[in-house]
Amino acid sequence: MIRTVTFKRSFHFGGSEEEAVVLRRCEASSTIDLSFPFQEDTPNIELGIAQAMDLRNALNDLIGEVLALPAPVTELFPSTRVSVADQSEFSALFDRFPSDSEGDKQARKALTLASGVLGLPLGAYMR
Incomplete structure (x- = not known):
């Protein structure tokens, strides 16, 4: 299973660039791989399940527990009597x-x- 989180990275001299963090868990593994694919000199980080839970708990402590948000409506034209x-x-x-x-x-x-x-x-x- 792979999940991606995108964000904007701002520079001190102005401007910003789109970045991403990729999280991967292989079925046969008990670790979570954390990768910054556009940061060539940053190695992948391997977290054990306990460490991944610590990361989640730290985020919950900082921003408050966030439950899953409802998925946005992706239907361009909702059901109506108009074709x-x-x-x-x-x-x-x-x-x-x-x-x-x-x-x-x-x-x-x-x-x-x-x-x-x-x-x-x-x-x-x-x-």
Whole structure:
């Protein structure tokens, strides 16, 4: 089993770079391998189960116990009486009124009201 945690590493002189920590547990092994794959000069770290539990407990002590968060909704178009093709076409209508002119604002407001009546989700790109 492999788990990956990504994070941004900031530099003192400005900017940041995306980094990752990879955790691996082999079925036949009683250890957890901890790796920083983009840090070429950092060796892999092998933790016994007790050490891995100590790491978890230390994180819980620092940030408070965090239970598993609910998985984000990955369904782009939730179930509705409107077909996926029609939802896509409806979403495209927002692109026809891109400016901040009064007419475009009113059109987007009308589309927003219509989406509420139809029970369609509004993404950030449609507002």
